[in-house]
Amino acid sequence: MLVLVVVLSAAVLHATWNAMAHGAVDRSAGVAWMALATGVIGLVLVLVQGLPPAGTWWYVIGSTVLHMAYFSGLLASYQLGQFSQMYPLARGTSPWVVAVVSVVVLQQTLAPGVLVGVLLVSAGLMALVFIGRPGRRQLPALAAAMGTGVMIAAYTVVDGLAVHRMPVLTYLGWVFMLQGFAMPLLVIAWRGTAVLRQPRGAVLSGLGGGVVSLVAYGLVLWAQTRGTLAAIAALRETSIIFGAIIGAVFFGERFGPKRAIAAGVVVAGIVLISLN
Template identity: 55%
Template sequence: MATALSAVVPSGLSAGVVAITLAAAVLHAVWNAVAHAVPDRLVGFALIGVAYTVIGGVTALVVGLPPAPAWPFVLASAVAHVFYALLLWASYQLGDFSQVYPVARGTAPWVVAVVEVLLGHHLPVLQLVGILVISLGLLTLALDGGRPSQTTPPALGAAVATGIFIATYTVIDASAVATTPVLVYATWMFLLQGPVMPVVAFARRGRRLGTPSWSVLLAGLGGGVVSLAAYGLVLVAQTSGATAAVAALRETSIVIGAVIGAVFLGERFGRGRVIAAVVVTVGIVLVDL
């Protein structure tokens, strides 16, 4: 068991950072599954935004303002997270969770690595192999079940775009937490992005939004709380300085998400998607070794 774990856990991480990052991976997959499972996903994402706003607002009264040099990072990350949330919502409207979630998460490190190659940076052989492995896994997910249906390209397009913004805010946040207290940074980043999805929901529906049922209310607000916990743990792990290793280990959420989709959401082609998700995760680890 220890040997198997060492094969997928990047070197340079302490046991504590590994535990924190794995906990974040589980929580991240769980809140995404909850967001996908809510029957009215627009309301679900709006409630997640409400949780961000309320918790962020209360915490901001305690921790105060970020230092002046941190504001560009806070604002840039909030904007990237807004686009991420909008695209993630679109992805879940268009596709199955066990397909679009691994594609979104797997695209981020793949894009970063490919951009480095295109810019002429020399990558070690293992990282080049990792790019090919991720590509194989993503292609398998894209062609899952055979020939793509009419709904597949839009869903995968939204998932890939989501992954690009994941890569964007990951780079921003990793730079920020090196010089800014994690709690202060996370508080204001989530507080600033929180109101956007509720505003979007109201703009689209107006009074037709109605009053959500208790189950939807619990799922949306609970998903927001779990999301805050998941990303807070990631930011704490990134303060270790091993940003690439943390990012790689965090993407074990890809496998967790595929399993949740297959086992708990009853989605088709479950076994194939789990295998493809494992392939993507192995490729990410190779890229970040």
């Protein structure tokens, strides 16, 4: 039950910082400030925790590279499409990919109830996207979101392996320090230093979003030390429900009865996972 509460709390926080990133007037600047906040906190953790154990550096480097690709895809998705559609697709692609990898590659065993729960969560999340019948003009946005989902699945698998080989805070510190300082440099290389000259409120919002994202990620890493990878990945992506609600309330994006039913399917999947 504790793991369930922790992962659902992380889901709420994750939807919150993604909404903050989408709602920024200058989204690339918002992502840069968010990343910078996580980089500073990561540096503090690194100074306290020290180096990762020998033989675990590839986890740190691999997750950092995948996170950079994830942030790039996420930014492209939000530039091209609606939050309530792009966020569910990006997050909804991940659980079933992780489930397949965890069973086929990592040879983890899933209880029948957990497997059905993962499938229900994934189906409900994907329905939240395609109920709106996206057209051809949205194909670039959909491709960016699905690519982002594959990156999420990839770093989820790497993270799940890493937290069993080194302390969670050590891993968290190194990954966030590396990607937290690298991401603003990429944004500056793309847009120039002027991109960081934002109103005080926008900077504070970006920094706050970075703190929220780090806490959400840390909670999920801890949960991965206590549960199966596929189940945690599925529960984590319930952030999509909260994201859809945020999109409807704060961005004026349509939710509607069909999406409410899809959200109910997700909840049914969560219940199945939590009972196994």
